[in-house]
Amino acid sequence: MSIDERDTVSQPDTSMTIGVIADTHGLLRPEAVDALRGSDHILHAGDIGDPEILRVLEAIAPVSAIRGNNDDAPWAAGLPDELRLELAGVSIYLLHDRKQLAIDPGQEGIDVVIAGHSHKPLLEYRDGVLHLNPGAAGRRRFKLPITVALMRVHHRQVEVEHIDLLD
Template sequence: MTSAIRHTRIAVLSDTHGLLRPEVIAKIQGVDHILHAGDVGNADFLDQLSAIAPVTAIRGNIDVHSPCADLPATEMVEIAGVTFYLVHSVADLDISPTAAGVRVVISGHSHKPGHDTRNGVLYLNPGSVGPRRFKLPIAMAFVMISEGNITVEPIEFDA
């Protein structure tokens, strides 16, 4: 008897800045977990996201006067055997990911989507799904974990 391979799909968001787009909600249906890398802007969004999947969220530099101010500045979470570290600005990274056993560092702040691997650690900025900033895309990402392998699927929305 062959057992099915378990695939874990994680939605990675950042910089909603008080705008939770309906197309984002539609896109993330069915995910296993949601990671939000700060600048939430409206704590009610976290309840909406929690209705879809478990949420791990941190505060960003705008989350200072609302219930979002109570979110942690950083967070480490293990999902499907992979350790993630969330920090709003990668410039504020306060650990050695390699020494801490972190495989994926999630950040936001710049609104500029991108990912690369350094010293065996994946660094992912999903971009911003909030209000458009400059000419940067409205963007998020999915991280897929399958048998310990990690892949990233960047997503851009027309605005």
């Protein structure tokens, strides 16, 4: 999906907690569900693995999700490859693999780029844009942690907390 075909979810400029999860690969741990409770919106950055995961997350809060490279089953065909949203006045660009970022987020007015794929939690600024990888919440890969992230937005200021689900 191109940026011109994107979906937009718009919320007024307010306080909001956004749960961020990726790389469940068909396994939604109860610890992830507990960590995301209280979120006002949940973003899934791909490699979902099972549509039931989205249904469980939707029972917590509205969900915006994109397709990951392993989401090739027919149920995932309707998911976009990338998504641009505005939540609580913050512009968010969601894709699965940050290496496939084909736009200049700063020039596009993006505040936060969220990607999964690597299974490695990440929080860094690049050219004034926050880049976030929540890590993987599904099956462990190598010795990487099992994590999700919470983005707390207040008056367009973003704070991020990674939560280790097995700690």
